[in-house]
Every structure is written in C-alpha cells, then in structure tokens.
Amino acid sequence: MTRTRWTADDVPDQTGRTAVVTGGNTGLGFEAARILAQHGAAVVIACRNAAKAASAADRLRALAPGAAISTVPLDQASLASVRAAAAELRARHERIDLLVNNAGALGAAERRVTVDGFEATFATNHLGVFALTGLVLDRLLAAPGSRVVTLSSLTHRWAAVDLDDLQSERRYRRDAVYSASKLANLMFAYELQRRLAAAGAATASLAAHPGQSRTEFTRDLGAVQRLVYSDRARALTGWAMQDRAVGVLGAVRAAVDPGAAGGEHYGPSGPLGLTGHPVLTATSARSRDTAAQRRLWAASEELTGVRYPLGQLAA
Numbered sequence: 001m002t003r004t005r006w007t008a009d010d011v012p013d014q015t016g017r018t019a020v021v022t023g024g025n026t027g028l029g030f031e032a033a034r035i036l037a038q039h040g041a042a043v044v045i046a047c048r049n050a051a052k053a054a055s056a057a058d059r060l061r062a063l064a065p066g067a068a069i070s071t072v073p074l075d076q077a078s079l080a081s082v083r084a085a086a087a088e089l090r091a092r093h094e095r096i097d098l099l100v101n102n103a104g105a106l107g108a109a110e111r112r113v114t115v116d117g118f119e120a121t122f123a124t125n126h127l128g129v130f131a132l133t134g135l136v137l138d139r140l141l142a143a144p145g146s147r148v149v150t151l152s153s154l155t156h157r158w159a160a161v162d163l164d165d166l167q168s169e170r171r172y173r174r175d176a177v178y179s180a181s182k183l184a185n186l187m188f189a190y191e192l193q194r195r196l197a198a199a200g201a202a203t204a205s206l207a208a209h210p211g212q213s214r215t216e217f218t219r220d221l222g223a224v225q226r227l228v229y230s231d232r233a234r235a236l237t238g239w240a241m242q243d244r245a246v247g248v249l250g251a252v253r254a255a256v257d258p259g260a261a262g263g264e265h266y267g268p269s270g271p272l273g274l275t276g277h278p279v280l281t282a283t284s285a286r287s288r289d290t291a292a293q294r295r296l297w298a299a300s301e302e303l304t305g306v307r308y309p310l311g312q313l314a315a
C-alpha cells in the first residue's frame, strides 16, 4: 500500500547493513547518513574534504550513539580519487547494502575542466557516480536486497543531454549543464536497473529528488540565492522549500522501503513536487529514452574506463 505520508519513522531496522553515502558531510547526504545510522546501519560517508568528513562523522556519532560511522576520501571530479575510494571501500567491506549517490554540485559560472579533462559538472555529477557505482558493484551484488539510489532533481524535466556534446564544448550554461547532469543521473539509474534485471541480479537501482531543500547547494551563487536556501529564510520560503531532513526522505525511502522497487523514482508529494513527504514520482520522457540511456552508458564506459561486471549479460 502506498503511504501518503512516509517519514523517518517508517525506516525499517537497518542493523547489520552497511550504507555508503557520498557527500555525507553536509546537506541531504548528512541527513541520509543520520537517518540510516539512527536505524542501525553502519554508515560510511564518502567525502572530498577530510576535515569536513571528520567533523560530520563526530556529529553523526553524537546523533546516533553506538552506530558505526566511518569516512572514506572521495572526490568525484577525479577518476583517480574515485578509483582509490572504491578500492578502500572494497578492502573494508565484503558487502555493501546501500549506495546513496548523493554528492553533487551546481558547477561554476564558467566552463571548467577536471584533472581528467572532462567538463567539471558532468564529471562530478555523472561520471563520478557512474565510475564509483561500477567499481563497487560486486560488493553490492554480494549483499542480499542491496540498492543503489541516485539523486536527481526536478530540473531534469527541462533538461536535455546532448550526446554529441557531453563535455559542453560547443555551449556552456551553468543551469543547463547542471540540469543535464541530473537528467544523466536518472538515465543512469534506469539503465543500471535494466542491466541488473537482465543479469538476474537482486540488486536494485532507484532514483529520488528532494524538491527544493535548504542546504549549502547554492554556496557558489550570490548572497540572495544563498539566503533563499538557508535556514534563516524559512519563514519566507516555506511555501516552496523544505527542511533537508524532509527533503532527503525520498532518497531514504528509495533506499529502504520494502515496498519500493528497482526503476522507481521518489520525490515530494506537494504542489509542483517542491515540498512534501515522498511518493512515487514520474520523470520526463527523455529520462526514459532507452536508446539514449544506452548511448550515455557506452560513452560513460568509454570516458571512465569502467566496465560493469554485468555488461556481458545485459541486453
């Protein structure tokens, strides 16, 4: 039965399970890590800044006494860092039950490239996710009932992924490139689910979006946009923005609700999907274009050099 108001109280006991949350040092990732830890999961936060990670781990231990909290360095904008993070996760964990692909960034006003030579937003938000997931997939496959949850955005609805210009060399506009990366997240999540199912794997791939949630997401924008996303503006923005502890529930539901299934997408129930508790949510026709998903997958394999162990079994 679909609940109309799914809350953190609906999270089943996660004792004995291991969850990896990327970008778990702040914002939605921190809230996901907190909720999972408070329900018994051993949580690894994968973060690019060691000091922020250590501080977040301390705060998580205080909020979830007794929970096993650890950190792993991860910069999704660097394939070497993604490979190192995956190697460390694989060395430490024989099984990973949940991978929450949360880390992401809005990107810079001007086009930038990563150490690998990729456009930075596409690399951080999509290629890093693609590579990390593929490199730890065997650990997910080893865990019964495991799930991969990838964070998308409402903005995917207006986006298009230009498969002939994935590096935005012809045209770069921050908002459009960010939105396209979030559409790519959805295309990845659905294609991964298709490949998992075709291979007969029990691991499921789902997606979620947080509506508009107050986080540090606008950190690189102007003072007004930073204020709009801040807790200080809560009284003014309540009609269109929600607290991150609620915004993250779509991702948490996708990760742990026994009624959720691979290929599903969860988001806020309220008007325009901006706020509210999570429900099953439709995504754009472009996100469901299987031919485009396959092309993006092939390009992502080519660019990252990561081949999923399911590849030969997929349709």
Ligand SMILES: NC(=O)c1ccc[n+]([C@@H]2O[C@H](COP(=O)([O-])OP(=O)(O)OC[C@H]3O[C@@H](n4cnc5c(N)ncnc54)[C@H](OP(=O)(O)O)[C@@H]3O)[C@@H](O)[C@H]2O)c1
Binding pocket: 022, 023, 024, 025, 026, 027, 028, 029, 046, 047, 048, 049, 052, 074, 075, 076, 077, 101, 102, 103, 104, 105, 124, 151, 152, 153, 154, 182, 209, 210, 211, 212, 213, 214, 215, 216, 217, 218, 219
């Ligand atoms: N807030 C919203 O309304 C909203 C709406 C739609 C979608 N989302 C999605 O939700 C996810 C979380 O965003 P948020 O709102 O919680 O933003 P946030 O507060 O800015 O947190 C973003 C997290 O991602 C990490 N990150 C950024 N670039 C990274 C990189 N190269 N490698 C590793 N980690 C990196 C950040 O690390 P540092 O702290 O070290 O920078 C931080 O932990 C993102 O995928 C975003 O696209 C958010």
